[in-house]
Amino acid sequence: MAVDRSTPPSEWPGLETSGLAKLTDDIYFGWLDHETNPLFWHWCAALENVPAEHKVHDGCWVAAGTSAHQMVSRSPLHLEPSLLWQCCGTHGFVRNGEWIPA
Ligand SMILES: [Zn+2]
Incomplete structure (x- = not known):
């Protein structure tokens, strides 16, 4: 079954992100109310290749925080x-x- 990958699930409970910004087709970031650094x-x-019934959500979007990173600049975003x-x-x-691939 085809899954719409055009939009990250930025409305998952507890992970509602605002100001969603696209870095690549596969990478986005946004902002949580209670976090300084982006999600x-x-x-x-x-x-x-994981069957849908083995996943919590449709599609392959994975959320990751960056609280361990230093935010050098918020806009434009720069993390180290x-x-x-x-x-x-x-x-x-x-x-x-x-996004600069390493
Ligand atoms: Zn991954």
């Missing part, structure tokens, strides 16, 4: 050090509001 969404390639998601090995920097 990231990525379309996780590691989930693409690089972001690494162990689930699929996606790794990159966010500098000057852009």
Whole structure:
């Protein structure tokens, strides 16, 4: 079954993010009310072969906070050090509001 991957599920309870911004087709970030640093969404390639009944949500969006990162600039977004998601090995920097693969 095809899943709409055009929009991250930014309205999951407890993870409602505002100001959703797109970095790549697979990576977005937004802002939680109670967090200084942004919340990231990525379309996780590691989930693409997992049957729907084994997943909590449709699709492959995975949320990840960045509270351990230093936010050098909020706008344009600049975080240090690089972001690494162990689930699929996606790794990159966010500098000057852009995703830079590492
Ligand atoms: Zn992943």
